[in-house]
Amino acid sequence: MSIHIILFGRLADIAGSSVSLDNVADTDGLVRALHSTYPALAESKYVIAVNKQVITSNTSLDENSVVALLPPYSGG
């Protein structure tokens, strides 16, 4: 199962604007895998959205999940 992740703002400078990961079942696993590949992400502040909803606890993922990593907003 491959999970598609989109990244924005300064996070896209670190890892590119999209990343695909295999063998991740939930968001905790996804974060561990991403931080090990991109250590600078571990130093960054961000929230995770699954299917456009910001999550606050570990969330299981399936192949249709759209995962987005969102750094602090700075619109306006």
Next chain:
Amino acid sequence: MKERKPKNFFVQGPIAASFIAESIQDHSSRTGIGAHSIFLGQVRADRIDDKEVESIEYTAYEEMALDKMHAIREDMFAKYDLACMHVYHSLGNVRTGEISLFVFTSAAHRRAAIDACQEIVERVKSELPVWGKELFGDQSFQWKANQ
């Protein structure tokens, strides 16, 4: 409550003063309106060390921002006695001195228009997944941070 498809409120590049004027003019037939409130966000030439911001490059998670804006709109109509509200936000490059955010609320009386406008601006800045990259004249940049 009727279901509405989220409207695209993003504008490519700066928001023109003429567009703002036309938006006001468009409400002249709505004679139940007694008050408009408008907020305009302008790109500021911040100085960082010895460099000055020349423009901001805006990007967004557009699908999520449209959903969020739709939710803000529903909250505002539930909370305030508004006749209408319009929000426009720039994407892409906006130079210093140009407008990147236009919030426009209308109501029968001033209190609802003013209070809703202020609340929308705060929510746009804190809840919409939009990012500004501040570009300096020497090709360097920094990511904008909202205060």
